[in-house]
Amino acid sequence: MGHYHRGVQADEPVTILTVAREAGVSKTTASDALRGSGRVSERTRETVVAVAERLGYVPNGSARHLRKASTGTIGLHVPEVLTRSAYYMSFVFGVVEQAARHDYDVTLITAGQRRARPPRVDGLVLGDPLGGDPVVESLMATGLPAVTCERFPGARQADGVVWSEHALMLARLLDHLRSAGSVRPGLIVAGDESDWAASVHRGYQEWCGRNGVPPLVRRVSFDATGEEVRAAARALLGTGGGTPRTAGDALSAGGGTLGARDGLPMDALVCAPAGAATEVAPLLREAGGGVLLASCVDSAATRMADPPITAIDLRPREAGASCAELLFELLSGAAQPGTERVHPIELEIRASTTPRP
Structure with a gap:
């Protein structure tokens, strides 16, 4: 002492x-x-x-917050489906750790909470907010300072945004697949209610347009089950089972017909949803193992897979910390409403996309 x-x-x-x-x-x-x-x-x-x-x-933290007319707490909301993912846990830890550095607590705001009044927090962090989510809409309508991880697809805009260049990174991934011998990469991706998923889809379409490659896309729900993801992969492989009733079910506009029937079979598969790549890996092995595999969300599962799966590291813990820090800067006046910051992400190349001889 x-x-x-x-x-x-x-x-x-x-x-x-x-x-x-x-x-x-x-x-x-x-x-x-x-x-x-x-x-x-x-x-x-x-x-x-x-x-x-x-x-x-x-x-005394309580005394400090009292002098500043502060609750000493920030709110955190993420799509309910993300609460089951490793990405979510890392993102939450990043928010909590950064809040602790400012002597703040974090309260988790869930979809099951029905509120007649705004939450008793100084500000909000909204992770990957989905367009049409009534909880997000109500939180953004409170007037509380808010920071989103990725842009909100709805009409309202947050005071601060931390976003990543997903379309650019996907193009880098597709360039890598092409250098590894792929001429017809396919994509499994969620709908555009998420800015992240929309950016991934846009990046894929733009890359296909630049390189003269007919798009080969299967859309799944944002909270897709393992079976839904595997059905999407079967459809793209053209192996029956999960084959869609119409080509339009699986392909984007201008995509032509499906799989091997157009003379250009899928030879690489990019899985956007978290956990999707590890779900389809056994299916690809059963199909002969000739399809390269990559994920848009890195995790312990992709790193430990056999073979390890090439993936985009979204650095969720750092993303959570960046969102919280921007919120505290908005609360203190160090940052102005409308501030946007780019969160760097990385491509981790592994054995699942080893160049073909």
């Missing part, structure tokens, strides 16, 4: 009154000195700060 003077006992809790007594000033002066406010000389301020550091004084 340090060396005490003026009769401070070793087991005495260190309060602002303790600091004031040790520094020989009033409680108000000590408080003003530590807050950097009030009429306090620089010499007195330095003395009080030095005493506080020596005693190990830590300001």
Whole structure:
């Protein structure tokens, strides 16, 4: 605890009154000195700060928030389906860790909560908000400062956005697949209610257009089950089972007919939804193992797969921390409403896309 003077006992809790007594000033002066406010000389301020550091004084968080008319809490909401994913857990930890650095708590706002009034929080972090989600719509209508991870596809816009260049990264992934020998990559992707999924789909379509490749796409729901993902893969492979009734069910506009029937069978598959690549890997092996496989969401499962699966690392923990930090900057006035920041993501090339001889 340090060396005490003026009769401070070793087991005495260190309060602002303790600091004031040790520094020989009033409680108000000590408080003003530590807050950097009030009429306090620089010499007195330095003395009080030095005493506080020596005693190990830590300001009471509740008192600090009370002075700032703050709840000391931020709210966090993510699509309910993400609560089952490793990506979600990492994102949440990033938000919580950054909030702790600001002496804030985090409360999770779920779809099951019915509120007659806004949540008692200072601001909101909304992870990958879905267009048409009534919970997101109601939260954004509260007027509370809000930061989204990816843009919100709805009419309202958040005060801050942390987003990644998913279309650009997907193009890099497709270029890699082409260099590995692929001439007809396919894509399994969720609908455009998510800005992330829409960006991935757009990046794929643009790449196909630039390279003269007929698109080969299967859309699945945002919360697709393993069976739905496997059915999509069967449809793209043209192996029956999950083959759609019409080519339009599986292909984007201008895509032609499906799979091997157009003379250009799918030779690489990019799975956008989290966990989809590991779901379809056994199916691809059963089909002969000639299809390269990649995921738009990295995870422990893709890293530990046999063979390990090439994937885009979205760095969710860092994304969560960036969203929380931007929210705190908005709350303090260090950032202005409308601020957007790019969160870097990375391509991890692994054995599942080993170039063909």
